[in-house]
Amino acid sequence: MDRMHDLGPSFIDVTWGAGGSQSDLTCEMVNVAQTVFGLETCMHLTCTDMEREKVDNALSAAYKAGCTNILALRGDPPRDKEKWQAVEGGFQYALDLVKYIKEKYGDHFDIGVAGYPEGCDDEQDPDTLMDHLKQKVDAGGTFVVTQMFYDVDNFLAWVDKCRANGIHVPIVPGIMPIQTHAAFLRRANWSNCHIPQHWIDALEPIKNDDAAVREVGKGLIAEMCRKIMDHGVMALHFYTMNLAQSTKMVLEELGLISREGTPTKKPLPWRQSLGLSRREEDVRPVFWKNRHKSYVARTQDWDEFPNGRWGDSRSPAFGELDAYGIGLKGTNEQNVKLWGKPESLRDIAEIFVRFLRNDMKSLPWSEVPVADEAQPIVDDLIDLNRRGLLTITSQPSVNGVKSSHPVHGWGPSGGYVYQKAYLELLIPPSLVTDLIERIDRTQTITFYAVNKDGDLRTNAPTDGPNAVTWGVFPGKEIVQPTIVETISFLAWKDEAFRLGTDWANCHPAGSPSRQLIEGIMTDWYLINIVDNDFHSTRGIFDLFDGLKVKYLDGPLEKNKPMVNGHAPKPIAELDGIHKKADGKVFEEVLN
Numbered sequence: 001m002d003r004m005h006d007l008g009p010s011f012i013d014v015t016w017g018a019g020g021s022q023s024d025l026t027c028e029m030v031n032v033a034q035t036v037f038g039l040e041t042c043m044h045l046t047c048t049d050m051e052r053e054k055v056d057n058a059l060s061a062a063y064k065a066g067c068t069n070i071l072a073l074r075g076d077p078p079r080d081k082e083k084w085q086a087v088e089g090g091f092q093y094a095l096d097l098v099k100y101i102k103e104k105y106g107d108h109f110d111i112g113v114a115g116y117p118e119g120c121d122d123e124q125d126p127d128t129l130m131d132h133l134k135q136k137v138d139a140g141g142t143f144v145v146t147q148m149f150y151d152v153d154n155f156l157a158w159v160d161k162c163r164a165n166g167i168h169v170p171i172v173p174g175i176m177p178i179q180t181h182a183a184f185l186r187r188a189n190w191s192n193c194h195i196p197q198h199w200i201d202a203l204e205p206i207k208n209d210d211a212a213v214r215e216v217g218k219g220l221i222a223e224m225c226r227k228i229m230d231h232g233v234m235a236l237h238f239y240t241m242n243l244a245q246s247t248k249m250v251l252e253e254l255g256l257i258s259r260e261g262t263p264t265k266k267p268l269p270w271r272q273s274l275g276l277s278r279r280e281e282d283v284r285p286v287f288w289k290n291r292h293k294s295y296v297a298r299t300q301d302w303d304e305f306p307n308g309r310w311g312d313s314r315s316p317a318f319g320e321l322d323a324y325g326i327g328l329k330g331t332n333e334q335n336v337k338l339w340g341k342p343e344s345l346r347d348i349a350e351i352f353v354r355f356l357r358n359d360m361k362s363l364p365w366s367e368v369p370v371a372d373e374a375q376p377i378v379d380d381l382i383d384l385n386r387r388g389l390l391t392i393t394s395q396p397s398v399n400g401v402k403s404s405h406p407v408h409g410w411g412p413s414g415g416y417v418y419q420k421a422y423l424e425l426l427i428p429p430s431l432v433t434d435l436i437e438r439i440d441r442t443q444t445i446t447f448y449a450v451n452k453d454g455d456l457r458t459n460a461p462t463d464g465p466n467a468v469t470w471g472v473f474p475g476k477e478i479v480q481p482t483i484v485e486t487i488s489f490l491a492w493k494d495e496a497f498r499l500g501t502d503w504a505n506c507h508p509a510g511s512p513s514r515q516l517i518e519g520i521m522t523d524w525y526l527i528n529i530v531d532n533d534f535h536s537t538r539g540i541f542d543l544f545d546g547l548k549v550k551y552l553d554g555p556l557e558k559n560k561p562m563v564n565g566h567a568p569k570p571i572a573e574l575d576g577i578h579k580k581a582d583g584k585v586f587e588e589v590l591n
Helices: 002-007 023-035 052-065 094-105 126-139 152-164 181-190 197-206 210-230 244-254 292-298 332-339 345-356 372-386 429-440 486-504 512-523 571-575
Strands: 012-014 041-046 069-073 110-115 141-148 171-175 390-395 398-402 416-419 421-427 445-451 455-458 466-472 479-484 525-531 578-581 586-588
Touching: 002 244, 012 023, 023 041, 023 052, 041 052, 052 094, 069 094, 094 110, 094 126, 110 126, 126 141, 126 152, 152 171, 152 210, 171 210, 181 197, 181 210, 197 210, 210 244, 292 486, 345 372, 345 390, 345 512, 372 390, 421 429, 429 445, 429 525, 445 486, 486 512, 486 525
Parallel strands: 012 041, 041 069, 069 110, 110 141, 141 171
Antiparallel strands: 390 421, 398 416, 416 466, 421 525, 445 455, 445 525, 455 578, 466 479, 578 586
16 A cells, blocks of 8 residues: 555555455455555445445445545356345445435545446446446446456547447546466456457567566557547556556556656645544644554544644543554564664664665664655764664754655645754663753754653743644645644653564563663663754754764663763753653643
8 A cells, every 4th residue: 555655546446345255354444545544545335245234334434434435336246146136135236326325425425337348247238338327427426437448449439429428427447557468368358358459469479478578568558548648538547456566667657657756746744644534634743754654543543633733732642552553563583684683782773874774674663764855864864873872753954945845845836845853862861961951052952851761851841832844835824734742752752662672572581682672772761852943954963963872882871871970960950841751641840
């Protein structure tokens, strides 16, 4: 689904097993696609062995997931039956299903119906099929998806016939990319579609060379798509069969995506969820920047989501850490293979450096590779890690670039976007006091620092949100989609230290790797820093001049931070604020 999202589709299809045999899986996939991946879905729904109650349950699940597209199909006969027949209390035809959906849900769903330019198994008469299609559209069908075909001239003639018969809804041609020669013939025979002779002549000589078949097939499919679009049909429906590469090759050949990235213009700087209750959500904490799925999971039970402003950050509560999808992914063996067996802080720092250089695709705290926006500060981040300061999340400052900018741009056209420099990292307790004193001498930098036990230190003037990303657009209020604030940071703190502990537990008890990572999780501080002067590009990194961990190759420090041989003054004496937090609730220690 991630790869599909990056191709920028208008929607993806989720198919329906005969008789609802995989209905739970279908509904769950729709929910995940909409809510987690921000993909519009089109859920297939068939009449085969489907009592009305099953149909009601499926439609309700799709509605609650935020799905707004249903492809209403009669479906194939069950495998144990030669002919199709309706189940008692079910629907006889796709037309009946279209009417029922329209009656129950009004205009909520766009209802797709099937079109057959070359006939179907149990009806070959084109006029009869055209009449059936017209009836389905008149009953509420809002778009037509066709069976796969390769004879483009026949398809275009069929489109013209549809228009002449009063069918004016969008017609979306079914395109089956060519993976291998054997699969190409098998699928063409299965759907009884005609293969033009020049396609056969082009593919037959190379049928045993899969790479050559994909390359030639790419050209044939792209040529067909161009002819379709030249005829005024401006939508293409690709049957990927869960194999994205051939479709991606065709889209690249057509110039519909770049070879480097996605054609999709981002409405927000983070991936927007399309769940029913989340479509208007436009504010999120920056801490989950690289763990989108986890944030969605931990907020899935919220009744309302921030829109326009963050509001009262104390409520509702973030979900517990034992929910599915929040902990470290992969088996112990997979994670050890990925990140190795570090035995010193230098080894761990090198893991972070490899990640920043894109030699490694993930870290325990990041499910995604380093984003392009980080390139201006990558060398600074590498330098910090090589000094033993482990960077988790970051963003450079951005001072009014156009919303169309290929890296930093987001939101409507004609706008300008801004960012404050942000850095989140793990540092040992011996450096906390020195770093905070340096921050205290600045005029523009705010921070939060917390350890696993909840010792929270900050100079933030309030517990409210501090926008770190915002945009200015014609005719709209200023949009502030990414923030830093107290309660969500404490929720993230629990997750961040849990992820590190999960990483440690990938290694055997008592092993050097486990003791090393556990030591960092037990004693170190997680600190986030915001330079509120968005004109500044170096302010945060200048804080760290001369700071480094002295024991990169030795044992980790165990004791608390010391200043000239004495325990440091309370942070309250340095910046006026010292808080104790347990991850959910905190209290002011000072009057």
